[in-house]
Amino acid sequence: MSRDLEFIKQDKDRWGKVYIDISYAVDNVAPFLSEKTLKIRKYYSKKDVLKKYINLLESAESENTKSSFLKGLFGGNKYETLLTSYKRDYSEDFDQLEKCSKCACLNCIKECNFNTCLGCRRNSLIKKCDHEKINITYHDNFTLELTNNNNGRASKYKVLATLQDCELQRQYIIIENLFDNNDKFILYYYPGISEDSYGEITDSKEFDFVVETLESANL
Structure with missing residues (x-):
């Protein structure tokens, strides 16, 4: 397996799970929360950053597989560089989304009096x-x-x-x-x-x- 493909697989496993957990959570809580409360949830406002990254991973995986023969001849890891650059540009969002995926508030449908995401x-x-x-x-x-x-x-x-x-x-x-x-x-x-x-x-x-x-x- 090339270095690019190994990097893509590892990130798909890690961030794909985070994206699935957050997507399911949005679907679960949206029918029960007001639009105002939903928009306060940090993962709701940041989820598109992760969605775009998953799409980039899938595109890179497809292109990498098609060009695997040439990569075997000439080497290189351009996809890893591009993907890492995207994560660096949105590093705070990635860090927070991973935290959100493990947060007790993720699937909560209660309109509570705690500080919630505003105080996070x-x-x-x-x-x-x-x-x-x-x-x-x-x-x-x-x-x-x-x-x-x-x-x-x-x-x-x-x-x-x-x-x-x-x-x-x-x-x-x-x-x-x-x-x-x-x-x-x-x-x-x-x-x-x-x-x-x-x-x-x-x-x-x-x-x-x-x-x-x-x-x-x-x-």
Whole structure:
């Protein structure tokens, strides 16, 4: 198998599954959601980027198969280069679509009061949602630099998850020191337009509830 054909097969397997999952989801939820809600879903607005890529893969596969004899003589991997260029141009959309295909909101038909896609950061997905009170979001490449009030030292933390309590209208953030995985915090989370802010949870029952909820999600 040529390098081009191997690349095409791998990407058809990977992105073809994502496209099928998203296409089925659109068909499943569209009859039950308002047009306004449907357009908020990130995968709905970005799905055509993936559809075009699948078409490009199929065209490249067809042309590559026809010219396999000449490629065997002269080599080359022009299709891989062209396809990679397309993915690079739409890299954010590809990353988000793959996250959307694994998101708990993908096939959800509830018009909920959570932040939904409007509050979704890049490279994030809802890992767990009870559709009424709590949802938990996992993030990739979400880091913070915070100063310890006790010693005045700044440290970098990765965000393990954020949790939204729809009933209490509160959000929480769970962070872990990049260089010390024993250094973890659960804080109130206040997303802002220009910057986010955080606060200490002083209610022990509330803190324990957040911990139990996160443990149930196998965080």
